[in-house]
Amino acid sequence: MSGIRTVSPAELQEWGIELKYDAEKVMKDVSDPKMTGEEFVTYLEQNVFKKYWDEHYSWGYTWVMKDDVGAITSWLRLGAWLEWRFASTLGEALGKYAEYIDPEFYSLFAKQLAEEAWHWHIRYKALVHYGGNMDGFNPNIIPEWLDLFIGVLDVAKQDLNHFQIRFVSGINVVEWFSEPHHQGVVDACNKLGKYTVLRDVFEEIKEDERFHYSLASKTWAKHCDTPEKRRIAADIALNWAIPLFLLGRKKRHVLALQKKI
Amino acid sequence: MQGEHALNNGKLEHLQHIKNWLKLDDMIYPYWFAWKNKLLYSEGREVLHELVGQMSMLCELGMRTTAAAMGTVPEKIVPDQILFASLGEVAKRFADTRLMLVNLYEKWTGERLGSSKDASDVFNRIKEHADLLDYLTSTKLIADFCYLAARVGFFYGGDRHLREVAVAYRQHYPIILTTLNRCIERYVEDVLATLPSIHSISLLMYACFKVFPEQFEASRMVKLEWVPVCEVDELDSRRLVKSMVQGWLETLIMKVDGKIYAIEGRCPHEFADLSIGKVTKGGRLICADHYATYMLSTGTVTTHPVIGSAKPLATFPVNISDGKVHIGIVSR
Numbered sequence: 001m002s003g004i005r006t007v008s009p010a011e012l013q014e015w016g017i018e019l020k021y022d023a024e025k026v027m028k029d030v031s032d033p034k035m036t037g038e039e040f041v042t043y044l045e046q047n048v049f050k051k052y053w054d055e056h057y058s059w060g061y062t063w064v065m066k067d068d069v070g071a072i073t074s075w076l077r078l079g080a081w082l083e084w085r086f087a088s089t090l091g092e093a094l095g096k097y098a099e100y101i102d103p104e105f106y107s108l109f110a111k112q113l114a115e116e117a118w119h120w121h122i123r124y125k126a127l128v129h130y131g132g133n134m135d136g137f138n139p140n141i142i143p144e145w146l147d148l149f150i151g152v153l154d155v156a157k158q159d160l161n162h163f164q165i166r167f168v169s170g171i172n173v174v175e176w177f178s179e180p181h182h183q184g185v186v187d188a189c190n191k192l193g194k195y196t197v198l199r200d201v202f203e204e205i206k207e208d209e210r211f212h213y214s215l216a217s218k219t220w221a222k223h224c225d226t227p228e229k230r231r232i233a234a235d236i237a238l239n240w241a242i243p244l245f246l247l248g249r250k251k252r253h254v255l256a257l258q259k260k261i
Numbered sequence: 262m263q264g265e266h267a268l269n270n271g272k273l274e275h276l277q278h279i280k281n282w283l284k285l286d287d288m289i290y291p292y293w294f295a296w297k298n299k300l301l302y303s304e305g306r307e308v309l310h311e312l313v314g315q316m317s318m319l320c321e322l323g324m325r326t327t328a329a330a331m332g333t334v335p336e337k338i339v340p341d342q343i344l345f346a347s348l349g350e351v352a353k354r355f356a357d358t359r360l361m362l363v364n365l366y367e368k369w370t371g372e373r374l375g376s377s378k379d380a381s382d383v384f385n386r387i388k389e390h391a392d393l394l395d396y397l398t399s400t401k402l403i404a405d406f407c408y409l410a411a412r413v414g415f416f417y418g419g420d421r422h423l424r425e426v427a428v429a430y431r432q433h434y435p436i437i438l439t440t441l442n443r444c445i446e447r448y449v450e451d452v453l454a455t456l457p458s459i460h461s462i463s464l465l466m467y468a469c470f471k472v473f474p475e476q477f478e479a480s481r482m483v484k485l486e487w488v489p490v491c492e493v494d495e496l497d498s499r500r501l502v503k504s505m506v507q508g509w510l511e512t513l514i515m516k517v518d519g520k521i522y523a524i525e526g527r528c529p530h531e532f533a534d535l536s537i538g539k540v541t542k543g544g545r546l547i548c549a550d551h552y553a554t555y556m557l558s559t560g561t562v563t564t565h566p567v568i569g570s571a572k573p574l575a576t577f578p579v580n581i582s583d584g585k586v587h588i589g590i591v592s593r
Contacts, residue, residue, distance in 0.1 A: 087349060088332050094352070095329025096388060098321070099381045103363070103374075110324055110356035113331065114349030121342035 004154050005147040007243040015250050020051040023238040030230040037221040040230050044220075045176075048238065053180045059253050060184025060202075066257060067192060073132030075256035080123040081139055085149045086171070087116035092153060093167055100163035102223070108215055115208045126201045141261055144248035148174070148241065155236060162232050164219055169236040172216035174245040175209045181249075182206035288466060290561065293409050293573045295473050300417040304483055306369065306593055309423060311472055312414050313366050316430075318377040318468065319407040320359035323400055323437075325384045327352040330396035330444075347440040351400070354433040358407075361426045368422065379471070383464045390460050394448045398457040399465065401441045406469050408434045409572060416510075416525065416575040419483070419591035424509060435531075485578065485589035490514050493584050496521060503536050506590060512577065514586055515557070517544050522557040523577040523588040529553075530571040546574075 012019065026048065030040055063075060090113045094101065101109065127133065139146055148171070156167035182202045189199035224230045255261050300308055331348055363374045387399060407430065414420075415427035442452045449455045456462065490504040491514055501515035503526060511526035517540055524546070528535050533550035540546050544557040551566030560574035578589035 084345070087345070090332075091328040091330070091349075091352075092332030093328075095325045095327070095332055095384075098325050098328075098384070099376050101376075103321075103376045106321070106324060107353070107356040107360045110328070110349075110353040113328060114346065114353040117331065117342075117346040117349035121346050124342055 004151050004240070005143075005244070006240055007144070007247050011247060012243060015247060015254075017243075017246050017250055019243065019246075021048045021238060023234070026234050026238055027231055030234050031227040033227055035227075035230065037224045040224050040233070041217045041220050044234070044237070045217075048242075049176050052177060056177050056249075057180040057184040059249070060181040061188045062184075063253065063256065064185050064188035064192065064195060064198070067194075068257075068259075069130050070259040071257050072195070072198065073127055073130050074259045074261040075252065076123055076127040076130070076132060077134060077137050078139075078142065078145070078252055078256070078261050080120060080127055080134065081137060082145060082149065083116055083120035083123055085139070085145070087113060087120060089149050089153060089171070090116060093156070097156070097160075097163055097167075100160050102164060102219075105164065105215065105219070108218070112212050112215060115212070119205050119208065122201050122204065126197050129197045130195075137261075141255065142248050142251045144244050144251065148244045148248060151244075152241070155240065159232070162229065165223055165229055165233050166236055168216040168219045169233040170241045172212055172219075173237045173241055175213040175216070177245065177249070178209035179206055179213070182209065288462070289405065289409060290573065292406060292469055293413060295470070296410060296413040297417055299473065300413060300419075300591065301483055302481075304481060306420075309414070309418055309420055309593070310366065310370060312410060312418065313362050313369075313423065313426075314374065314377075315469070315472055316407055316410045316414070316426075317359050317362040317366065317374050318380045319403050319410065320355045320362065321377050321380040322384060322465075322468075323355035323403040323407065324352050324359065325380065326387065326391075326396045326400040326403060327355065329384075329388065329391070330393055330400065333391075333393050333396060344440070344443055348444060351437050351440050354437055358426070358430050358433060361429060365422055365426055379468045383468045386464050387461045390458060394445065394455075395458050395461055397441055397445050398455055399461045401438065401445070402457055402462065402465055404434060404437045404441070406465065412529065412572060412575070416577075417591050419593040421509075484592050486592040487580055487582075487587040488590055489585045489587050490523070491586050493521075493581055493586055496586070500540065501536060506588065510590065512588060514579075514588070515540060517557060518542065520544065520558075521579050521581070521586060523579050523586075524555075524557060524560065525575040528571070529574055530566045530569060 030043065035043070063071065090109065094106075094109050094113060098106070124134070152167060152170040155170045156163050159166060182205060185202045186199050186206065189195045220233055224233050252261065296312065300312070327348060331345070331352070367373045387395070391399065411427040411430045414423045418424065445452050445455055457465070488506050490506060490512060491502040495502055496514065496516040501513050504512050504514060506512055512523055513526045513535055514521065514523050522544070524535070526535055527533065528538075528548040528550060530548065530551060530553045533548050535546060535548060537549045538546050539549065545554050545563060546557055547554045548566065551568055552564065553562060553566040553571040554564035555561065555571075555574040556563055557576070560576040562571045562573060565571055580587045580589065
């Protein structure tokens with residue numbers, strides 16, 4: 001992935017992030033020619049994603065339990081912007097690269113596009129509800145998000161024959177981590193007995209994020225039917241997208257609690 | 262990457278010249294009447310496959326231009342989040358309609374339509390020059406062509422399943438149009454007078470009209486089912502007669518200047534009841550809601566409504582036997 005930002009182990013270490021998987025072992029395992037697309041999905045979920053459930057749940061939970069409106073709006077400013085950025089990137093992918101996407105997925109991606117744009121609206125509404133706004137917001141405060149949300153198109157375009165596999169492995173994959181995080185937010189709101197608007201918004205988004213992740217799992221299940229395709233998907237997800245995403249989310253967690261976003 | 266484009270530069274240039282002396286209506290009518298005649302004068306079901314194929318191509322194109330609009334200089338729309346979200350819904354409505362059409366095509370032929378080569382060719386040429394406004398106005402024109410195709414299929418296709426898809430798209434169409442107009446309003450004052458670029462119109466016209474051969478040799482007129490709708494005498498005593506035909510077609514039958522006409526019962530503009538409209542001498546009908554005026558003989562719009570624009574009115578052949586008026590409904 002020449003010319004595309006990747007995260008170094010030193011950067012991860014600096015922010016106390018542990019990669020809970022051995023990418024080389026995963027690449028070896030998914031090279032098994034007998035493995036099916038469905039088994040590949042199960043393998044990734046069991047051996048990689050699930051290891052992060054508690055950590056991301058905890059990040060969502062502690063953020064709200066801090067019971068600090070300033071921290072909440074700080075987090076939401078980036079969140080609202082990210083929804084717009086994702087809708088924009090997805091729009092470009094579905095518009096300009098549709099011939100490289102399985103037509104059976106058109107309506108699913110269009111549904112995701114509509115939902116991302118809707119999330120921009122409801123997250124912004126929650127932000128305003130708690131007294132926040134987007135004035136002076138600078139997305140460069142956490143460049144990893146830009147690298148991920150804009151860079152994914154560069155990653156996908158590098159091999160147009162596998163555009164869809166590369167795209168979902170670079171972006172839809174991180175939607176898996178939203179479910180535990182948003183569940184943590186919802187549970188914390190319930191525990192505190194306040195922030196009901198935030199709770200309702202995150203509850204709604206959580207359901208949609210599960211669907212957005214499913215575009216990755218559906219693509220892998222249907223199209224990752226050879227070791228080569230599985231290696232492409234695993235390489236992008238494990239060596240590029242997830243480390244970048246983990247670093248971006250950790251920075252966001254820390255900076256939001258300091259009300260610096 | 263895509264292969265060679267379907268359009269060569271000479272043809273494109275020629276089409277660009279054509280647009281200079283065309284108005285939007287001039288593009289709408291040939292499309293409506295070409296499809297109407299093609300459906301009426303082509304026996305068999307292959308013509309339906311072509312129609313559904315073209316609608317599917319248009320929906321794919323509409324999905325792509327809308328999605329591309331969302332990914333192109335979006336900061337102009339972004340301050341209005343609901344509008345931005347509505348644009349996402351437009352892409353979804355196109356994609357969902359396309360899915361219905363693909364399913365219908367598979368039901369008929371056993372084959373599943375893939376990504377449309379025409380949609381790719383046209384989109385890839387549009388994107389060479391398109392800005393956000395051009396994407397939005399092109400999408401509007403695509404929605405219009407798709408609506409015409411859906412309407413012509415509804416009235417002259419002679420297939421119940423096609424009618425169901427057409428009705429589904431009819432629900433989407435006004436929402437698509439309103440959303441696009443609201444987005445376009447952010448750029449220009451006169452939304453209705455704003456057309457896509459010559460480049461985009463030419464490409465769309467090419468894709469839409471390429472299904473019509475240069476020389477059309479009409480086969481026999483498709484089989485019509487003659488359905489009795491009223492007594493001839495009724496038309497002498499009443500201004501017009503409303504009739505529900507076969508449980509799906511709302512029609513109006515009237516006698517003007519001694520000639521009997523049968524037309525669809527709802528205004529194509531905003532579905533007002535045409536039976537309360539005014540019939541004038543010379544065989545014209547004025548809708549009571551927004552004063553759209555139609556020629557009863559051809560369905561042509563002679564005056565557009567005060568708000569928006571109207572599509573051609575569906576008309577049906579009339580036959581008189583045993584003192585009864587019968588109208589001809591396509592049966593395939």
